[in-house]
Amino acid sequence: MKWLKAMSTSVNMEMLSKTSHGTSCPWKGRAAYYTIKTDKTEFKNSAWYYPAPFEKATNIKDYVAFWQYNDGNRAFLQALMARGTMTFKQGQEVLSTIFTIQEERETAPDQVTQEDFDSYISAAADKISPFDYEIRTTVHQFTKEKISAIVNATSDPITQMATTRTQEEMFFVRRMIDAMFETYNTRRREVMGVTSMQALERKITKGVSGARQSEGGEQGADKGVTNDQAEKCLNGLVAEGWFERSKEGWYTLSPRALMELQTWLVTEYNDEDADAEDWQRIKFCEACKGIMTVGRRCGDLDCNVRVHDICQEAFFNSRGEKKCPRCQTKWDGKLFVGQRAITSTDEYLKGKRRSGGARKSQVEVEVDEEEVADEDEDE
Structure with missing residues (x-):
């Protein structure tokens, strides 16, 4: 993730279009999202900002964050590969550790949102897709828990x-x-x-x-x-x-x-x-x-x-x-x-x-x- 000053030479606002997507952070506030459009493609909800950040995060006001695959994403993918499957609750434990290290402040598991988890799952899926793997989701027949798993998309499964x-x-x-x-x-x-x-x-x-x-x-x-x-x-x-x-x-x-x-x-x-x-x-x-x-x-x-x-x-x-x-x-x-x-x-x-x-x-x-x-x- 990289923060750049909005309405400056660092950001071409003409390439950003607001979306209806939004997420909440317990210490930064409510985030709004942009889709980045280029001549060839678009990247949905890949940039975000906090219109009215909480008091502890006023330093990010008027800044736009851009998603980029980083060590945190790699650590999450490694954790998913080691487990084979992951529920949201398990993902909260993994991401709370990653966020604590990245942001240099304690992040409790219950502060990790479903949107956070889904974004890391989506990034992991994009990263492994060239290798004929994909991430599929199902609901456990007993517990109703939503489960994400890495599966091989092409080889004989047995x-x-x-x-x-x-x-x-x-x-x-x-x-x-x-x-x-x-x-x-x-x-x-x-x-x-x-x-x-x-x-x-x-x-x-x-x-x-x-x-x-x-x-x-x-x-x-x-x-x-x-x-x-x-x-x-x-x-x-x-x-x-x-x-x-x-x-x-x-x-x-x-x-x-x-x-x-x-x-x-x-x-x-x-x-x-x-x-x-x-x-x-x-x-x-x-x-x-x-x-x-x-x-x-x-x-x-x-x-x-x-x-x-x-x-x-x-x-x-x-x-x-x-x-x-x-x-x-x-x-x-x-x-x-x-x-x-x-x-x-x-x-x-x-x-x-x-x-x-x-x-x-x-x-x-x-x-x-x-x-x-x-x-x-x-x-």
């Missing part, structure tokens, strides 16, 4: 997990995702998650006999992984923000993974030749249109309508009736998507009471293999 993993570990990851979206994602129970015990079962950790096609297109022997290797891999996937692990011990794809893998998931697990009304494994919220792995489902098991928990109330209030918008089945909200497709069942709750609230055994929580086989036959 291979992005492979930078620090062996071939056997990548085969293991693929079997985990297959379990989430095939084995434990059926018409009757759309779990789309795997328990800790399931993740360490031989049907997921074991290799496949003979050669197997790797994600990079090369043939390779899938030797499987040991339980120790599987646990280390799972911990790494959680730490890197690819998987989430609930307090009950269920592994699911994180918001970052869903953003990066969405197109691949649809291509891999949905039938492109199916009719519009046919049941599909990957579905989207009827309200927000975001990918759906947690929430509620229509009572008609063949209907594809799903709604996030965080979208449900507003969605049905706007419609005036609690009926499925497609098949008109009464919407009672008692059929779940996600781990509650298991944990809300009578058999799970009875087993939990019998065990005194202890974690249920593998047999009690997993989707019955005969059920999966029966559904495959129905298809």
